[in-house]
Amino acid sequence: MRIFDTKVQHLKYKVLREVAREAWADRLGETAIDIPKRIVPGKIPTMRCCVYKERAILTERVKLAMGGNKENPNVIEVIDIACDECPMGGYEVTQACRGCLAHRCEDACKFGAITLDAQHVAHIDKSKCKECGACAKVCPYSAIINHKRPCENACKVKAITMDENCAAKIDNSKCIECGACVYQCPWGAISDKSYILNVIDLIKKSENNTKYKLYAVVAPSISSQFTYAKLGQVITGLKKLGFYTVVEAALGADMVLLEEGKELAQKGFLTSSCCPAFVSYIKKNFPTLVPYISHNLSPMGMISKYIKDTTPDAKVVFIGPCTAKKAEILDEKVKPYVDSVITFEELQALFDSRDFDITTFEEGVLDNASYFGRIFARSGGLSDSLKESLKEQNIDFDLKSCACDGIEQCKIALMKKNKNIGDFNFIEGMACVGGCIGGAGCLTHGEKNKAEVDKYGQKRGKFFRIVSSRIFNRVLFGFEISISSRRFPFEK
16 A cells, blocks of 8 residues: 655654654654664665665654754755755756757856867766757757756755755755655655654643533545545544544635635735735745735634634644645744644654554544635636635625746746736735645645545535635624534534
């Protein structure tokens, strides 16, 4: 049974699992140093040049699993010792160069970086090359290629550069903490900090939910994960871990939809606020558009606020695909409502740290939200749902949505708006390609995940209104809703 896409993910998981096991047993302080040798026993290396380097890297992974560098505000960190296998990169002339007579590459280079040898074969002087790519564009044989590091290629905000030791370096002023580099680095040299110890601590201190009630808020993209089991078994697994109950973040999405429709009609133009990486991208690169970011909390924030407003002794842990959510909970508007965040990768590690075989569990129920709240997990879902929200509330507004699939599309849409061009009045921004189903903390990534999210939403039925204008209005008027029950008490 294959749970993860890559062996890098599996290695990361093994570290998280061992750290969690020791934390449950209250002996992590004494045994953390032994974890690398437990994962890489013996003297034969399996990944690197020697077992000693493997263990040194694993030691750094253990530190990240325990919360990482507290002085670094970024939730994404580079493991320096692991980042030494990639070439310098940049433009190179390959053996496909035929030594032609046209010399278009030489003519196209404005910096004198290209010279020709006696056989007319081109050579690039790295000290002069500005990596503009002009030579590659004009080569008739496509003999000049750009060797870009996987992490640099994955980072569409250009936050990753190389330091003097040729190791990756993250510019925190540019980084939006989306985690694209985490998933794409083939060496696992970039990783997100884990708050798994915080979650274990919250579970323990709840004393079986007698001191406070511990809520698990799960992202709708969970429907495309844990494919080896049924979703209801995952829900039961969460309760066996020690959570009081499990609530859909999609219910928060329903709440967002109802408010966002009103805000859009009032202002005439909005960008979504659901994706924290997208919001961060706007703040760092398009400050003039900040006033147009929806003032609603994200679905995570909305439902967590509701939980804490109605249950004063509640603690909330969000579980989803997103590394940027770990940064979002540090925002002053969100911090009071969400106590910790873990990814699906980390949840798998938690299950296995308790030796749970969730496939043997009975199916629990997760039945809070509407179809429209659930499809927030994939690109275009928010736009489709916002249209429904306007319809249900009888708001006369001609929605012209621009659904952006990945940060590159987000950039194009924001640039158009900045220049007052583009026939749209709402930008749905998703930093990850595919939407939340492409998040760095997912177990699996792929087109099939979109189908699974749609299937999950359809279990509710499109006929079921956004949960729902009449229900949300009752919330506003102070009627108590039991979010731990299968259905709302006044839901037909």
